[in-house]
Amino acid sequence: MLGEQVDKVHSVGISYEPVRTGDAAEFAAFLASEPWPFHSGGVVDVADVARRVAAGAYFDDAVRTHWIVVDGRRCGFVRAFDLDDGTPLFDLRLAAGCRGRGLGRAAVGWLVGDLFGLLPEINRIEGTTRNDNLAMRAVFRACGFVKEAHYREAWPGSDGRLHDTIGYGILRRDWLSQSITPVDWAG
Ligand SMILES: CC(C)(COP(=O)(O)OP(=O)(O)OC[C@H]1O[C@@H](n2cnc3c(N)ncnc32)[C@H](O)[C@@H]1OP(=O)(O)O)[C@@H](O)C(=O)NCCC(=O)NCCS
Numbered sequence: 001m002l003g004e005q006v007d008k009v010h011s012v013g014i015s016y017e018p019v020r021t022g023d024a025a026e027f028a029a030f031l032a033s034e035p036w037p038f039h040s041g042g043v044v045d046v047a048d049v050a051r052r053v054a055a056g057a058y059f060d061d062a063v064r065t066h067w068i069v070v071d072g073r074r075c076g077f078v079r080a081f082d083l084d085d086g087t088p089l090f091d092l093r094l095a096a097g098c099r100g101r102g103l104g105r106a107a108v109g110w111l112v113g114d115l116f117g118l119l120p121e122i123n124r125i126e127g128t129t130r131n132d133n134l135a136m137r138a139v140f141r142a143c144g145f146v147k148e149a150h151y152r153e154a155w156p157g158s159d160g161r162l163h164d165t166i167g168y169g170i171l172r173r174d175w176l177s178q179s180i181t182p183v184d185w186a187g
Pocket of ligand 1: 036038076091092093094095098099100101102103104105106128129130133134135136138139142
């Protein structure tokens, strides 16, 4: 079921289901099912991931992980973390067969609304990606995130090459007004 080809995406067909402790084995299998070239960390330790999911480490007061489900298929997940730290961050991963059909954009749009609704005290949400992850950068832009940082040679690739890291953020007021507050680079 994981990673099966998804031919088209209608937002009505997408749902977001919490990754619960009982999903430990399936979640770990999903992470191990393919390489993730834009993530550091090397080979996935399936047993360790399964142990941590089973212990509730992927869904608690500080972390919320949701399956991205399309027509009953678990296509990927979005994991928001640092929820207790003022500014949440997130990770997003889709199986290869589910990419390039607007799911990433839909998931980030959903996540932003979910977090701003759930956490009235937060003013912003942040994310980072590698400079050559063009799909993720397009998703950030499409969802109203603004490029706020460019860290040179900050992201080690699996081949040892150093890539630049790009930082994005979205403000609550921009999300509410569907507008963009530019960065004051001269300030
Ligand atoms: C990055 C990722 C979440 C994007 O989700 P997606 O559903 O594939 O992206 P979408 O279909 O919403 O497309 C977003 C945009 O990226 C563009 N895009 C997709 N693949 C691309 C590529 N290889 N190169 C350039 N642009 C690309 C699309 O054309 C679209 O542009 P548009 O908004 O101008 O139409 C998904 O590809 C993925 O899970 N990749 C592997 C894990 C990963 O890199 N996660 C991000 C970690 S920070």
